[in-house]
Amino acid sequence: MIRIRGLLSKTLLLVTIVAIVSLAASYGFVTAQQSKRFEAQIEEVQYGHLRVSHLLFDQQLEELRLHAEELISLSTLSRKTPEEGKLYFQEIWSRLQTSYSLSSLSLSDGDTRYQFGSFPSKYIESMQKETIRTGNAQSAIICHLECELSTSVPITFNHSTWTLTLIADLAQSVEFLNLITGSNVGILAPSEAPVTSETSLKRYITEIITGAGELEPLLNTDLSESQFEQLENSGLRLSVNNSEYFVWFEQIDSIAYPFNVMFIREISDLINQQTAQKQQVILIFVTVTLGILLTLITFSIIPISQINKLRRAISLIASKEYNTARYRLGQRKDRRFNDELYDLEDEFRNAIDMLESYEHELDVSQKRLVRQATIDSTTGLYTRNVLVDDLQVIGKKNTAHNVAIFFLDLDGFKPVNDNLGHEAGDIMLKKIGYRLKGVSNKFIKVYRIGGDEFVICYTNYDAKDALLEMAESVVQLFAAPFHIYETNITISASIGIATQDASSIDADKLLRYGDIAMYQAKEEGKNRFKFFDESMEEKAQLRFTIKNDFANSLAENQLFLVYQPIVDSSSRKVTKLEALCRWQHPELGFIPPPTFIDVLEESENMNRLFEWIVQSVIREVAFLDEIQRDDIIISVNLSSSQLVNDRAIEFLKEELERCRINPNRIELEITETTLITNFQQAKFWIEYATDLGFRVAIDDFGAGYSSLSYLTAFNYNTVKLDRSLLDKIDVDERQQRIVGSLTQMIHSLSVPIVAEGAETEAQFEELRKLGCDYIQGYLISKPIKHDDLVIFLQNESDRA
């Protein structure tokens, strides 16, 4: 159903107002026109009545004169004497009265007068004299107490002139006037008549009135003084008993008093005609207005219903009910007469299609995003987000009484990627995920939370034994190798275990504790598990501080280099200086190099540190040149991270070139362990370094590796024996034998040997005897700062 409101109701209201205003205006116009026409019609009627009245009364007077002359000729009065004339009229007076409707008659010569009836001689006298004087008949209407026709004709008696005057009443004339005009006629009493206090038309004491019976109600109608005034001026319209009348006066020439004729014309027909006309106009107007209204409504309803349709469609679109919106809009049609609203409808259809398709796409990508956020695409395991959510849910909903997490980080996963490629790494991660999934059950869930990091969340375990059992079985999961690209690869994981009470769970803390414990497991040799304990947090805190404060330490000169001299065992002259890094932390005090280097190696900071060391060493070389000690080489320790890429050596090369220093003034020390662990990489790197002209030393030789085959795999300049082989060299014969054989073997490769840790003269002497070419140790000097080194070298040259 169409609700008539809004645009339509406004249109209707406007049209109605316009219709009412125009109706009122046209009604006023028609009324004004009608009243003008009415006045014209009345004027015409009045004019006609006046003319007719004149003609009629003239004709009546003429007729009366003819009667008078007829009487004279019939009676042969001229042959009689006046007295005989008088007798004659006496005889026929009563007959005459009826036949001529006479009211009086007079024979007069001006002096003598014979009268019949009540003759108004006072008013006629002058007319009679005029007749006698002129010898011509005179006629006039005479009004005194009443109005009558009068005629005076000359008559000659024996040569004397008399007049015969006839006075006749007006009744017949009035009847005629009524017949001819169709209006009722009344003769107004002349002024001689007594004045009445009537408040109706009777005030005028109508003498003769036609149709008096039927006019009785009109004649009795009370009139106001203004109505009387209007009546006397121009005529008055009166309405009595559903009949309309127009009453007016006309004055006809008369003698004595004025002769006023009152006409009463029924104008009901005229009025009805006018009313009918008015009704007709209104009817036409109303019909036309209704027609316009209907047309407007018809032409407004279609667009309004369309607009309403679109409005409803918008609400449906807003609530994503696309199908209902489409159904409401209906099918697209090919219309001959399209308009903007139909075009808009089409646009709506297009918009719905587009929105629906966007919505669908959005839905699909949202689901994909949720999946990506919750499921790891490589392993199909839950992600870190899910783990955090799960831990929070456990904490909030009390679904468990205790929680343990096993934080796994693969050992040596990077080389898998580096050697076999990223894809192989992915396959390995997938296979590891598959194995780990095997442990999951109602209380055990597995997640991949990072690159090579996994977490097993174990809730409601019975006791620590259950965790131990679990940890051992997880370690066992890695025992069997993984078959990738036709190769069997073995990999292990370091596992940190942290527990918490489910009621006071703190997801961040739990994961951090797991991570710390895992780190500890790595530190202790990997492929093992460790339970978190508080002391680990202290170490972790230390690592965090080191990482955090490193940048500042360089700026504030907390880091500095010290140099430990290495002397020729024969001449005791300094030939090398080993550059060693020291960190004096303002709060933590002295931080041992292995501690902070170990931490810095986990990040880019190691490169930064190396660059700083290189710049400091170059300054030192420049100083040695300055004091003419260009025979001294400075050795720099390299960590395993520097062997991974060429960045360190490239930087060193560029800096030396920039400062014009020969690379052979620098010896790069690589520990035997580093060398063996990343053998291929290290070999490649050492070859590159020696090609560039750097010297290379194998540090801590004999610290644990048994195979010596690598010694012939590439070129190097020096071997530094590990301190553990030398600490009792002055007393321990076994140490002496081992060192003796090692020096022999290394010398056979033409490589000089450096012995570390000589603290006494005896040790020094023994090492020299055993063939060590260079000796380093507290006996010679502790590692010293630049200023002390300056003094040390000065002393040496002084001794020489």
Ligand SMILES: Nc1nc2c(ncn2[C@@H]2O[C@H](COP(=O)(O)OP(=O)(O)OP(=O)(O)O)[C@@H](O)[C@H]2O)c(=O)[nH]1
């Ligand atoms: N193939 C593959 N490798 C990844 C992915 N995510 C991270 N990695 C690699 O995994 C390695 C993880 O680094 P580390 O844990 O430091 O390497 P690691 O050799 O296991 O070292 P340790 O943990 O000290 O034994 C990095 O080389 C990353 O590039 C992955 O989705 N696929």
